[in-house]
Amino acid sequence: MAQYIGLGRQLAEAAKAAPFLGRDEERELATRWKNRRDEAALHQLTRAHMRLVIAMSIRFRHYGLPVNDLIQEGHVGLLQAASRFDPERDVRFSTYAIWWIRAAIQDYILRNWSIVRGGTSSSQKALFFNLRRLRAKLAISGVGSAAVFDQIAATLGVHRADVELMDARFSGPDVSLNATISESDASPSTQRLDLLPDDGPLPDEIVEGAIDADRRAIWLENALKSLTARELDILRERRLVENAATLESLGDRLGISKERVRQIESRALDKLRRALIEHHPEDDRRSASKRPGAPAGPLHY
Secondary structure, eight states: OGGGOOOHHHHHHHHHHOOOOOHHHHHHHHHHHHHHOOHHHHHHHHHHTHHHHHHHHHHTGGGSSOHHHHHHHHHHHHHHHHHHOOTTSSOOHHHHHHHHHHHHHHHHHHHHSOSSOOOOSHHHHHHHHHHHHHHHHHHHHTOOHHHHHHHHHHHHTOOHHHHHHHHHHHTSOOOOTTSBSOTTSSSTTOBGGGGSOOOSOOHHHHHHHHHHHHHHHHHHHHHHTTSOHHHHHHHHHHHSSSSOOOHHHHHHHHTSOHHHHHHHHHHHHHHHHHHHHHHOHHHHHHHHHTSTTOOOOOOOO
């Protein structure tokens, strides 16, 4: 079927010259295509219904996409309808094809209207394609602006938050963060990205944190020298590695009970804490001032 998909302009011009089909002629063409894959019959059948594609495409022109592209996508839906149409049913081809044409055009709009994909569920699709129409209808009916969203949500069976979000998306087009603020701005190189707030730490805070981390690493290394070999071994295995060893595994390796391992670990932590406080009492006072319930006051380092 790909050979029948041409440019929208060419399809529109071909539709003007295509004759209308009677019920019997339409059924004959559809039967020839279904049973014998007669491509000439398919071409004649679809060309006669291109007016339907054009009319449907024009209905969706206000979404800002080229009408020629909509016509081409509608033609894809028309071909899909022809491949699935059963001429034995007492239904005109146009009645059946209109649903495939609309679906193809709507799917194309949802894919290309914005770089942010919307309308991923059936309810969101209904909201996307009916929000403007319902809003205009309610405005004419005199419904207050505060109740419009509630009324639309109730009509389409969606949440009010979804209606508000979709309305916000309709309020303006996509804007690149790399777009300049204004051509007449004193600094034309300024981009929207430059005005976004940065929640990360300031450069001086990053440097201060790195210096403090290095200083405390040296303090810890010196404090560890106050421990015995066994205390240092247990403390490293229990506290200074990513996958800490269990009390039982250390006890088996050292030939002692797990309770004894726990006691040695507790004693090593106390010795380490005392060594750090003894050599750096000002750091302990600063840490204590940051604990919950600590009295407020200036910090001295």
